[in-house]
Structure formats: C-alpha cells, structure tokens
Amino acid sequence: MNELSRIVAATREAVAERRREVPEDAVRAVAARRPDGDVRGFREALARPGLSLIAEHKRRSPSAGVIRDGVLLGDVVGAYEAGGASALSILTEGPSFGGSLEDLRAARAAAKLPILRKDFIVDRYQVAESSAWGADAILLIVAALPEGELVSLHELARSHGLAALVEIHDERELEVAIRVGAAIIGINNRDLTTLEVDTRRTYELLPGIPPGTIVVAESGFRERSELEKLRRAGVDAVLVGEALMRSEDIETACRALARPDRSLSSASRQP
Numbered sequence: 001m002n003e004l005s006r007i008v009a010a011t012r013e014a015v016a017e018r019r020r021e022v023p024e025d026a027v028r029a030v031a032a033r034r035p036d037g038d039v040r041g042f043r044e045a046l047a048r049p050g051l052s053l054i055a056e057h058k059r060r061s062p063s064a065g066v067i068r069d070g071v072l073l074g075d076v077v078g079a080y081e082a083g084g085a086s087a088l089s090i091l092t093e094g095p096s097f098g099g100s101l102e103d104l105r106a107a108r109a110a111a112k113l114p115i116l117r118k119d120f121i122v123d124r125y126q127v128a129e130s131s132a133w134g135a136d137a138i139l140l141i142v143a144a145l146p147e148g149e150l151v152s153l154h155e156l157a158r159s160h161g162l163a164a165l166v167e168i169h170d171e172r173e174l175e176v177a178i179r180v181g182a183a184i185i186g187i188n189n190r191d192l193t194t195l196e197v198d199t200r201r202t203y204e205l206l207p208g209i210p211p212g213t214i215v216v217a218e219s220g221f222r223e224r225s226e227l228e229k230l231r232r233a234g235v236d237a238v239l240v241g242e243a244l245m246r247s248e249d250i251e252t253a254c255r256a257l258a259r260p261d262r263s264l265s266s267a268s269r270q271p
Contacts (some may be wrong), residue, residue: 002193003194004193005193011093022082039136040156042110042136046236048086051227051238053087053237054237054238055085057090057116058089058099058242060096063195073090073103074106077090077111077113079254080113080244080254082251087114088113090104093119093120104130130162137157138162142209143173164183166180169191171208178210183213185216186213187206189217190220202217217235217239227257
C-alpha cells in the first residue's frame, strides 16, 4: 500500500469514528448556522493581479518528519498575515501531519485571511465539518477519489459556500478536474505515492489548464526567484509551507516571498 492509499484508508476510518460520536445531522446543523457573509473569499484572494501566496501551517509530514515544534499556531498565522500572505492553508489531518479541526478555529480567530482546510477529504461528513469549523475552502485530491465521489463532494462544497482546490498530479487527473468543472486547480509537484518532488510538473501541466481557471503551484518552491518564474508563466498562486515553518523569523520569510508587484498581471501561460 502506498502512502496516499494508507492515509486515505486511515482517514475513512477516522471519519467513520467521528460520525459515530457526532451524527452528521448535528454537524450539518452547526454548518447551517454559519452567518451569511461569514465565508471569506478564497478564490477572490487568489485571483488578484500578481502571484498570491498561500502560507501553510504544517507541524510535520511523512516526507519531512517534524517540521516545527514549540510555536503557537496563532503566532504563525499572525506572522503570515503580517508578512503579506493572501490566504492560509491549515493542515487538519492528525496522524501523519499533526493537525486537528481545532486548528481551523484557532487560525480563524488569529487572522482575517481566507482559510483552506488541507486534509484528505473523502466523505461528505468532512465537507460539513469544514464549514462548521470555519474553513472557507477545502482540498479535493483527484488521486484520492473516484470521479463520481469527486463530483459529489465538489458540488456539496459549493452548496456550503466553500471554494474547492482540486489537486492534480498528471494529465489524466487534469482531464478529470476539467470535467468536474474545477474553478481552482492545484498542481502538486509531489508524487503522493512516492513522496518525490519534481517542480517541472507545474510547467508541464500548466498549458493544458483552461483559461480563467485559478492555478495554484504546490510543493518544492521556496525561493523568490522561483516564484517570479511562476508568475511570468501565468500561475496565479503558490502554496508554501515547510520553507516558511522552518524559518527563524516567519514573518520576514513570508514577506520575502509575498512581495510581488501587484500591479503586474500574470503573463500568458508559458514557462
């Protein structure tokens, strides 16, 4: 069993356990009480001119081990906001990444930026959870879901007012994302079965993404020069986690990546 399959299987078991503890109807009732206008515009934050930075809070990962201990989530996301990030990505998966749903609530209290719930979303229960706990967007990984389930979860997210970042790794998955009607497509340079990273994947898949789609580059980027190249290629946003979390001064590191000239629009999609 590869890493992705292992995590997805464990996630399905964890969701089943949470459903037994708190019925889905109860979670949906909490989500339904979310005030009108409470959802922050995740897609809008990424659609602004220039390259937007999605700054990620991640304590550990299967590929990197422990990334950062002993720092409060509120301090991290506050530094991200002060450093010019456009949106937040909050890992909520527990066993492999050290996250929790409580992290969503803490992030929402500490910053005003839109929040992506970064997790392995495989069940409608998690979509209701995401809204109930204050997420503004969810991650849907094409490789983790049969196409029918992907379509259902994508539509359900929309019904909750949540954006969906649909993540792909190859041309076949891109075709699926297009059929689903994804408004935001993330190109993950990390192969989730081997955990290897190849940043060329972004540039190889970018030309096939339909105009008007928000494109997010994920994994492997840490230098300003790399982000400038992404901007010139026509990428709308980049998600950075480990490089920021390991920085001695998180705010300064964030500012160094989030300083693009917002008066410059992204160029045509050419590497």
